[in-house]
Amino acid sequence: MTLPSSLIQFSGHHYIRHRLVLSILSGKPIRIDKIRPDDKNPGLRDYEISLLRILEKATNGTVIEISVTGTALLLKPGIISGGTLTHECPLSRSVGYFLEPLVMLAPFAKKPFQLTLRGITTDDHDLSVDLVRTVTLPHLQLFGISDGLELRIKKRGSPPAGGGEVQFLCPIVKQVTTLNFVEPGKIKRIRGIAHAVRVSPQFSNRMIEASRSVLNRYIPDIYLYSDVYKGEDSGKSPGYALSLLAESTTSAIYCAEATSQPGVAPEDVALLATRSLLTEISKGGCVDERHQTLVLLMMVLGSEDVGRCRMGEPTLRT
């Protein structure tokens, strides 16, 4: 005899990840309908279904019901169990799409997460695994989730064929610590990773050069690493990208990234990344624009003490 729990209704396919994550964290069942009803290809996309699959795997007792047309979805959340998981991500989205919601859930699991995801590691829709490793995880560390938190990039895989593999390890916490972060500080160092797979290793060096040409004027502490994967580890298709992050004196992190496009010179990719980093820096705040959601969520999930955090302008996702 369960109590009639309140069902929360949503419509539309927007923010499906956030809705699912919040539902699981709060334990409230949700129903999402009108998922692309007027589209040529109505209903859930393959990556969304894949996301539901992995959420079901990561939890215990979750009931997911998808209507025949795929335009409606009912989720009765279970308990986040964690443990060792392996998942093949579809090639329509990169691994970052799946990692983001799981990063939000992982600290609250029962057993430490040990998740292996295979697919595309870097594309221009979602956070690349480099950014997840260097930016998202430090944001989690703000909340006392640090020991054993790791993202290993086993193989890289560029779109369209993918073939990358990452391993995400996350410890569990009893309670996330209260954040008190209102001083953005000043940028003291800039780091970056230029990676290239199945192309000439010279590409990454060219990107570094171009980026340095802009950034060198600000601070001397700039290290841009060239990260070239070879052979088996380099996935199935060629590609390269530059991800940059700027860290302030109070360890606020801003990040930006650009990936290779067909017919674009690596220098242009680098400039694009560099300039978007500068935009990001100019927006200010203590938290990177892309991680506002994560930080706000963690602040909400903390103890009832007051946490404070200064942020830049909220984005749509926030």
Added chain:
Amino acid sequence: MLAFHTAFTKSGNSVLFAMDDRPHKAHRPSQSGAKVEKKKGKEKQQNSFNEKAFAPKSGRRAERQGRRNVEKDQTRLHVPLVNRTPDDEPPPVIVAIVGPPGVGKTTLLKSLVRRYTKQTLSEAKGPITVVAGKKRRLTFIECNNDLNSMIDIGKIVDLVLLMIDGSFGFEMESFEFLNVLQSHGFPKVIGILTHLDLIKKAATLRDTKKALKKRFWTEIYQGAKLFYLSGVLNGRYPDTEILNLSRFVSVMKFRPLVFRNTHPYLLADRLEDLTPRELIRTSKGKCDRTVTVYGYIHGTNLRLGTKVHIPGVGDLDVKSIAKLGDPCPLPDMNSEKRRKLSEKKKLLVHAPMSDVGGVVYDKDAVYVNVPGSFTRASRAVPQGEGEQMVMDLQDVNSTLEDGVARSSIKLFGSSSKALVVEDNTGRVEYEHEQQSDEEEDDGDGDDADSIISEDEGFSEDEEMEDDESDPSPGTPAHTGRSQRRQPTRVLPSIGKSSKRDIEYAESDSEFEYNEGDDNKRVRFDETDDHIPSDEDEDDEDGDEQDADNKENLPKWKRNISHLLESSSSQRPRRRDWTKLIYSSDLTPVQILSSNKEEDSRESENTSTEIDEFFHVKKSDSTNDDEMLDQTKDPLNPKALQQWEDEEMLDSIRNLFITGASAEDADEEGEGQGEGASFEDLEPGPVDTTDEKARADALAAKKAELKRKFDEQYDEPSSSNVDFYTEKKDEMARQLELNRAEFAAIEDPETRALVEGYAPGAYVRIELGDVPCELVNHFDPTYPIIVGGLLPAEERFGFVQVRIKRHRWYTRTLKTNDPLIFSLGWRRFQTVPIYSLDDHSIRMRMLKYTPEHMHCYGTFYGPVTLPNTGFCAFNTLTSDAPGFRVAATGVVLDIDRSVKIVKKLKLTGVPLKIFKNTAFIKDMFSSALEVAKFEGANIRTVSGIRGQVKKALPKPDGAFRATFEDKVLMSDIVFLRAWYSIEPRKFYNPVTSLLLSDKNQWSGMRLTGQVRRDEGQKTPLNVNSTYKRIERPERRFNPLKIPAKLQSALPYASKPKLMKAQSRQTYMQKRAVVMEPEEKKAVALMQQIRALRKDQVARRKEKKSERREAQRKKAEKEEAKQLEKDKEKRKEHMRAAGQKSKREAEAEEGRGPKRRKT
């Protein structure tokens, strides 16, 4: 002259005479002698601290002493816990008086109330709150002897006064209560021994005290405080003893308990039924009720939108929470400048269910007690407040219609000014009450106010708030009061807030109202200048307001939205995210885009490039619908081209450490974009001038520098404080921060929305859909506790616990037998499955709980945080014999599914045996079953291992199996399997408060109980009976080795079978002829042997005789002893009977006393 005087004094006639003239000689202590020496020695002993006495005599001793000191220091430390209760206005400390019946609980309660308030209660029911000191209030509650009440009280009590009958000793209930306390977080316990005057002999008294103290200490801790109350004087305990006890109570320090520190709760001191009378009448009292409960919040903040659990009733929805004026306020700084509590404050007592000042609140009525014979004419006697009011009520001579007509004036109830003019009795009284409310100095006055409102049947405060203009006819039982009254027990803040509601409601409809009103409402217009100017800008919000006002929303709701808006709009011109996100129904897209536009419109100093950038982005986000669910915004090379500009590049130079100085940067930062800084909750004030900001910044910098300096030079110890102090400091800092953050919100409504109602607030909680039995069978002696639930705790799942049967509980617990758990706030019955971890491979079901050992238990129930303690009972009724706490334990884990297995053994027998292969039958019944078990390991009884191979076609369910050796036909083959089981989804909350006889709740019964009640016999499985095992003698055929094989064997291996000898041996066939001497010798030997035999036989006989005699003797002894025992038992029973008789007499004796008063 001198001589004369001396003569006079000596004669002793008049000393007075002498005193007038000359003073007495001053006393001069003697300077020498034995007495002086003695005194000197004493003085020395008293005054000086003898270092030698405590100094260690040797190095080893010093070391040991040091170690001991350190150990003692460590025992003092506890894990630091955050205390969620505010220090400035803490909730009253709940003091429960617990003990078996007839031990003197009520007497103690009355004595304590008398000690604190100088008032004598004739009937003490329900919680009684008194002011005990400048910083402390106490809520006394007497716990009755029902186990349900004991459990509930045990969950909320801060201090237990455990009463023990000194003349009788501990009783089972006391131990049960202590065990309940232990599993729900141990609060402080003070023991009180009473009835000590019944023990006449001093030596016995001393011994009793000692024995009871020892027992008490083993239960609580060594050195726990135990009080002795000697006897009863004037129906109270001696004042000095009560004074001592109260001193102990008032200095008691409390440690936060984990469960209570994470849950809000309140002990309801009043219950009121708000259901419309008509509804009750039409449904014959069976409809679900709307009930309000009143009480102080304890624990942590009580937030809106959470469910609450009332133990004994169930989970309930909170309809609304309202903070009320404190009926028993602590003296504040203005009223109390003195160190001690003033006498006036001492009189404060809040006990709605008791009869303080002759007024008793019931669930739906208020009774006023009038002592002695009552006549209306007797004006000479000073009247109590209650009397006064009832008399006033009787004086009212206007009709209901009149009242209705007049009440229509009172449109805006919160403004009292309008009503001052008129003068009839009801009016004057009303005015008086209003004032008293505003002053808020008299708790009793507050109480009294609400009495009237209820007496009239106007208890529906909520209704009045909803539609005040509506002239509701009230109930048929209307006594004819002329004036509609405002709910008086509301906090001034609410009154104020409703005023503000009007202040800000500057829409047309409101103004019309004002015009229609009389001219005493001018102040509405006056307050208009408070309306923030930018309210006008926000057209949408304004529309919303209008809509709100036109619709008849509940007033408070209207209030909230207004307040939110007003509080947010008062803030200076800065984008207010709180307002935008929480109080408008714009979509996120709209919010963001409109802001950008606003931004670009308003902030002139932002560069046009940024403006452009925003526009581009906006179009991005709107037209690219499909790609919205992505984290990275698509890069826009066009927008990024701005960075080709050198100037632009330089503009953010200040954001790097190599950039300009801090002030410059700040300015730049302020200038370049308003959205650059955004605070989580609410933006700070920015309208300060630049100079001021600079000065502030400078001051802050200085303070920081000073702090650093202090840290480095002043107290070097502060840098290397230990972990414990560090943690404590951290917690204190965070608490300080919390306070500071919420202190900025002046408006209590908004604050309540954000952080909830703080502990210490006196609130009224309105609960919907309460079972009518709670109201119908309400009994004030049973505590009503409202426990707040965390969001997770509303869910259900399988709870895994570590459980141990209580060692005093006499029976074992069986899997799948119902058990009543007290876990969290809840009391519920469920069916647990016990299990043990089997080599960390599986959880294996146990049929019964093990003795003296923990095991796991899994049941279906409400989700509870791990590490929460619980206790379990088989029955809660008081007629159950023995110790009722069946088990205790702690929650380990919550899950949606469980993996508990029990062993299942499938057996079969060989059908045909080949070498290592055998056909097995009788294990399965079909080939399909066999197919499921292909490859499974099997084993014979003799230990030969094997494997299931494949099903056979012929006998159904037979299969082929291979073994590591040849099996025998007589072997039994078995397959060990594990069958997973799940606890039944049975959850039955204990609804004891809903019963008329609250003691008699019965849930699901045990099987045995059901059978006994139904008169059924236990079914007996024939196969389960114990029978004599008959094992037929096994006969083995002789081993036959073929001759051919035998011949081939080596000699050592050949069976060496020999034929039996057929001829007689020499020894057999020889004849013996004896010589005469030999014959003689043999005969002699025979005789001797015969003699010996005879002797032995005789000895044996004698021995047995002796034994018989002894046995008889012992029997006799035993009979005597039995007789003695019988006598003793008789004596004991006689004494017990006398005691019970005495008790019964005492009960009777108390009865009339109660009636008398």
